[in-house]
Amino acid sequence: MSNKPFFKKPLYFLIPVIAISSILGLLLLSTIKLEGSIEKKIFEISTSDVFTIMNNSATAIQSLLKESTNYPEDIKKNRLLQHKIEENLKVLITPNIKYAYLLYRDERGVFRFLADASKQEEKALIDQKFDVESPEWLSLYGEKKALMIQHTLLHQLSMSYLIPIMYHDKIELILAIDFSIQKIEEINHIIHLMQNGILAVMIVVLIILLFTIIQSIRFRAVKKTAFIDKLTNVYNRNYLQKYEDFINLNDFILATLDIDYFKKVNDTYGHDVGDKILKQVANTLLLTIRNKDDIIIRYGGEEFLILIKTQRDGHLNALNVIERIFRNIQEHPFAISNNETINITVSIGVNLVPHKSRTFSEAFKLADIALYNAKNKGRNTIELYDENENIHNTFLSLNEIKEAIEEHRILCYYQKIVDTQTQELSYYEALLRIIDKNGTIITPDKILPTIKGTFILRNITKEVLGICYEQLIKNPLMSINVNLNPHDIIDETILTLLKNYASEPTIAPRLGLEIVESEDIAHRDDAKNNLLELKSLGYKIFIDDFGSGYSNFIYLTEIKTDYIKIDGTIIQKILEDKISFLLVKNIVTFAKEAHIKVVAEYVSNEQIYDKIKSLGIEYCQGVFFSTASALQNHDEDKLS
Amino acid sequence: MRVFILLLTLLAFSSAENYTFLVQPYSKEMELEAKIIAEIATSSVREKIELFIPHMSEMEEKIYSRYFKLSSKCETANFVFVNKAVENEILCDNTNRLFFTNNYRKLLSDEKYYGALFWNKSRPNIVFIKKRLEKRAIELPKTFDQFIENF
Numbered sequence: 146m147s148n149k150p151f152f153k154k155p156l157y158f159l160i161p162v163i164a165i166s167s168i169l170g171l172l173l174l175s176t177i178k179l180e181g182s183i184e185k186k187i188f189e190i191s192t193s194d195v196f197t198i199m200n201n202s203a204t205a206i207q208s209l210l211k212e213s214t215n216y217p218e219d220i221k222k223n224r225l226l227q228h229k230i231e232e233n234l235k236v237l238i239t240p241n242i243k244y245a246y247l248l249y250r251d252e253r254g255v256f257r258f259l260a261d262a263s264k265q266e267e268k269a270l271i272d273q274k275f276d277v278e279s280p281e282w283l284s285l286y287g288e289k290k291a292l293m294i295q296h297t298l299l300h301q302l303s304m305s306y307l308i309p310i311m312y313h314d315k316i317e318l319i320l321a322i323d324f325s326i327q328k329i330e331e332i333n334h335i336i337h338l339m340q341n342g343i344l345a346v347m348i349v350v351l352i353i354l355l356f357t358i359i360q361s362i363r364f365r366a367v368k369k370t371a372f373i374d375k376l377t378n379v380y381n382r383n384y385l386q387k388y389e390d391f392i393n394l395n396d397f398i399l400a401t402l403d404i405d406y407f408k409k410v411n412d413t414y415g416h417d418v419g420d421k422i423l424k425q426v427a428n429t430l431l432l433t434i435r436n437k438d439d440i441i442i443r444y445g446g447e448e449f450l451i452l453i454k455t456q457r458d459g460h461l462n463a464l465n466v467i468e469r470i471f472r473n474i475q476e477h478p479f480a481i482s483n484n485e486t487i488n489i490t491v492s493i494g495v496n497l498v499p500h501k502s503r504t505f506s507e508a509f510k511l512a513d514i515a516l517y518n519a520k521n522k523g524r525n526t527i528e529l530y531d532e533n534e535n536i537h538n539t540f541l542s543l544n545e546i547k548e549a550i551e552e553h554r555i556l557c558y559y560q561k562i563v564d565t566q567t568q569e570l571s572y573y574e575a576l577l578r579i580i581d582k583n584g585t586i587i588t589p590d591k592i593l594p595t596i597k598g599t600f601i602l603r604n605i606t607k608e609v610l611g612i613c614y615e616q617l618i619k620n621p622l623m624s625i626n627v628n629l630n631p632h633d634i635i636d637e638t639i640l641t642l643l644k645n646y647a648s649e650p651t652i653a654p655r656l657g658l659e660i661v662e663s664e665d666i667a668h669r670d671d672a673k674n675n676l677l678e679l680k681s682l683g684y685k686i687f688i689d690d691f692g693s694g695y696s697n698f699i700y701l702t703e704i705k706t707d708y709i710k711i712d713g714t715i716i717q718k719i720l721e722d723k724i725s726f727l728l729v730k731n732i733v734t735f736a737k738e739a740h741i742k743v744v745a746e747y748v749s750n751e752q753i754y755d756k757i758k759s760l761g762i763e764y765c766q767g768v769f770f771s772t773a774s775a776l777q778n779h780d781e782d783k784l785s
Numbered sequence: 786m787r788v789f790i791l792l793l794t795l796l797a798f799s800s801a802e803n804y805t806f807l808v809q810p811y812s813k814e815m816e817l818e819a820k821i822i823a824e825i826a827t828s829s830v831r832e833k834i835e836l837f838i839p840h841m842s843e844m845e846e847k848i849y850s851r852y853f854k855l856s857s858k859c860e861t862a863n864f865v866f867v868n869k870a871v872e873n874e875i876l877c878d879n880t881n882r883l884f885f886t887n888n889y890r891k892l893l894s895d896e897k898y899y900g901a902l903f904w905n906k907s908r909p910n911i912v913f914i915k916k917r918l919e920k921r922a923i924e925l926p927k928t929f930d931q932f933i934e935n936f
Contacts, residue, residue, distance in 0.1 A: 243906075243907070244906045244907075246906070253931075254931075255931060263906075267906075269905060269906075270889075270890075270893075273889065273905075274910065274912055274932075274934060275905060275906070275908075275910065276905070276908060276909070276910040276911060276931075276932070277908070278908045278909075299907055299908065301907040302906075302907045302908075323906055323907065
């Protein structure tokens with residue numbers, strides 16, 4: 146498989162990964178910051194009440210001492226005052242506040258107790274020395290404001306809160322409380338809960354992220370498989386549908402490639418060999434193109450679209466690639482068995498100026514026109530799309546065709562099909578024509594390529610059927626053959642239309658349905674069943690262009706066709722080409738055995754007519770008898 | 786005061802990595818206590834110390850033996866650390882040996898103790914009584930001044 150920018154650019158993968166990682170990193174950072182703020186806030190909320198109560202206690206103690214000029218000495222001397230202060234301190238004791246006490250600092254700088262709210266067994270005595278564990282205690286005398294000390298070494302206390310009680314701007318007393326570790330454990334518990342919550346969210350985000358990445362990788366792998374044609378290992382039609390809007394038309398030239406007479410290969414050697422040839426052709430294409438730049442897409446059975454990257458110096462290199470593809474296939478012997486090879490040729494249509502088209506489909510269409518021209522010129526050639534040449538040979542656009550339908554500018558020309566023996570008229574074949582806005586008659590070769598595969602083709606078929614139906618009603622002696630394509634046979638609306646026509650007793654026997662031989666009919670049960678149903682309604686079935694493509698005799702019997710029309714290109718060569726003659730002869734022999742009537746098309750002169758007559762072909766059609774034209778009044782008179 | 790606080794802090798920090806209180810709370814507290822007692826005893830007694838702790842537990846024996854030569858009898862010891870409250874207990878006299886306690890009230894009430902190391906508001910506190918130091922002719926280094934009470 147060739148490397149393609151759509152799949153192989155690692156940036157497409159890296160950018161989202163980097164973006165998501167950055168978001169995750171930012172989320173992590175902001176979470177850490179948020180966690181810090183929340184921790185601080187929780188601490189404030191948990192302690193603010195206590196601190197307020199403590200401040201109230203300090204104020205209360207100060208008011209008890211309002212008469213005093215020496216706080217420590219007066220407390221020591223006055224037992225009642227000591228008792229009152231201790232009662233005040235006891236209010237502070239809770240499961241979280243382990244100790245509450247009042248200290249002073251003597252002249253030696255030693256802290257001593259004046260009051261203690263602890264129980265009797267832990268209670269400090271008046272004037273008992275108190276060794277503080279941290280030098281931070283001393284900083285209180287510099288700052289002269291409440292101080293929080295966190296304990297990292299004391300295993301029963303988490304922190305202390307100290308409030309200075311001042312007298313004449315001098316710290317006389319210190320009101321202290323010690324928080325038990327229970328308090329900090331509670332705070333830590335809340336913080337841990339929060340941390341775990343955040344961690345869980347982060348893990349979930351990470352899992353989702355990983356899951357998304359894994360799924361994206363898997364999706365890409367599956368998508369890639371969906372875009373590769375299993376048989377040929379080149380891109381398939383899905384790829385084209387998905388990426389056609391992303392293909393920069395300035396960067397490529399477009400070529401459509403069709404294997405010449407591929408149906409004959411299938412018919413002669415079987416489908417397995419056909420598949421083998423397709424694989425080998427695709428392989429040759431892949432080996433010839435420039436892996437990193439060019440793209441091969443199999444968009445039909447034996448049709449490939451080639452996108453060749455153009456260089457800055459023009460189309461020369463790109464054209465060389467096309468030329469190499471053409472030559473390599475031409476010169477390459479294609480193996481059909483272990484010891485047998487055949488030669489294959491291809492027709493290639495090239496659009497050198499896709500950038501002039503508005504859409505990829507338009508550019509593709511122009512390459513397809515070039516391919517159509519290549520086929521018309523006898524195949525085995527490369528045809529460049531020529532804007533000037535196609536001015537005179539321009540296909541009608543979809544819009545022009547739609548307008549023609551809406552404005553009833555669709556009409557039919559009729560060509561006679563005569564009895565070979567008597568040369569008398571047996572049927573007409575209705576042939577599609579459109580009158581353009583200038584009044585020019587447009588033939589199907591300028592209509593059908595545009596609408597091939599679109600719903601417009603079905604609408605055109607319905608229009609033609611309608612016109613023929615009216616003719617049959619108007620001319621009771623007239624029989625008309627109408628061309629249907631294989632997809633029309635399985636279209637419910639067309640089927641319903643034909644069923645409705647058949648309700649008129651004389652219509653179905655006079656309306657022949659000419660269907661181009663196709664694998665689609667042979668392989669689809671619904672198509673076969675529909676044909677049999679139409680036959681049972683009285684329609685005659687004609688297999689058109691027999692010998693040009695699929696040419697499978699078995700399915701003729703399966704669908705119980707009434708007529709076969711031998712392909713005109715074979716009839717044209719019947720005089721000078723022995724193989725064509727033998728082919729026609731064999732078809733006729735088979736048809737007689739199978740009770741199928743034969744029509745020869747393209748009978749253009751007397752010599753061909755004589756040959757046809759000698760072969761016993763029942764009907765003839767061609768310019769030797771009549772050209773296609775609008776039904777003249779005198780013809781209508783004869784038929785009514 | 787500052788010096789001692791620093792001393793205590795340094796002491797605590799020097800073995801901070803061993804503070805796995807939640808695993809063995811008792812042994813770690815006892816470890817700290819033993820270190821402080823060792824510091825006090827070596828500063829108070831010039832000879833080699835033989836320590837006697839009444840009703841010594843296995844854990845105490847294990848920990849204190851790291852810092853002291855332990856004596857099984859009060860009579861043969863030159864430093865006695867009474868850290869359990871036993872009613873009416875009769876120990877050997879305080880001639881030729883120093884008595885230390887972990888109870889502040891016991892220190893105040895019993896003349897034979899010259900100092901105490903006790904836990905006050907979950908903090909280690911040390912108190913020496915000046916008169917009893919003088920009576921026993923104990924000269925502590927200057928760093929201990931903050932802990933000497935002049936009763």
